[in-house]
Amino acid sequence: MRTIVIAARKGGAGKTTLTRNLAVAACEAGQRVLCLDLDPQASLRGWWDRREVESPSMLDRDPQPAEIQAALEAVAEAFDLCLIDTPPTRAEWLNEALVNADLVLIPVRPSPDDLSAVGNTLAGVSRARIPFAFVLSQTPRARITDEAARVLAQHGRVAPVNISHRVVYAETGATGEGVTETGNKKAAAEFVALWDYLKGMLDG
Numbered sequence: 001m002r003t004i005v006i007a008a009r010k011g012g013a014g015k016t017t018l019t020r021n022l023a024v025a026a027c028e029a030g031q032r033v034l035c036l037d038l039d040p041q042a043s044l045r046g047w048w049d050r051r052e053v054e055s056p057s058m059l060d061r062d063p064q065p066a067e068i069q070a071a072l073e074a075v076a077e078a079f080d081l082c083l084i085d086t087p088p089t090r091a092e093w094l095n096e097a098l099v100n101a102d103l104v105l106i107p108v109r110p111s112p113d114d115l116s117a118v119g120n121t122l123a124g125v126s127r128a129r130i131p132f133a134f135v136l137s138q139t140p141r142a143r144i145t146d147e148a149a150r151v152l153a154q155h156g157r158v159a160p161v162n163i164s165h166r167v168v169y170a171e172t173g174a175t176g177e178g179v180t181e182t183g184n185k186k187a188a189a190e191f192v193a194l195w196d197y198l199k200g201m202l203d204g
Helices: 015-028 044-048 067-078 093-100 112-128 143-153 167-175 186-204
Strands: 002-006 034-039 083-086 103-110 132-139
Touching: 002 015, 002 093, 002 186, 015 034, 015 044, 015 083, 015 103, 015 132, 015 167, 015 186, 034 044, 034 067, 067 093, 093 112, 103 112, 103 186, 112 132, 112 143, 132 143, 132 186
Parallel strands: 002 083, 002 103, 034 083, 103 132
Antiparallel strands: none
16 A cells, blocks of 8 residues: 655645545546545545545544554555545644655645745655655646746656646535546546656656
8 A cells, every 4th residue: 555645734735625636536546545634623534424435435533643554554455545634733643644655745835925834844754755746736827836836846846737726626625525526627637637647656
């Protein structure tokens, strides 16, 4: 089982949106997917509870930091992929999740505040020496998006897929769907392409 940790030490970056939609896109691509919600707000679990289909899977309960490794080892043979949603604060959660990570995905909004805050996340990931990629989230069609990509590229790999600012991401959070399960072709294409890119990183 490979594990992707979605991490950002700043709130509102889009971690849960990425986690749930990547989970559904990976399931549709044939992966057996497990989701783990380490955020005490439990937004990912709330979304999963609203789903009408059984995949992706979630553990019966969300582990405490010291329990993460044992919990994943217990189910590793049953899944191909684990996606871990992390809280924006409480570094111990991130540190324990990174022990099990094959890849870290760092969502960043194209704003000065988000760009200046990304160093906190990057420092932890760099210490763990785990491959990572930035992904621009909630992006407008504006020059600031391209400028943010250039800034992030100075620090590491930037996914070639931007997650645009779309109402459907909020709507599907409420309905328990992934955007690839809706009729929104543009949003679906974003996550199909992002999953393909991340799978290439994992396989490479």
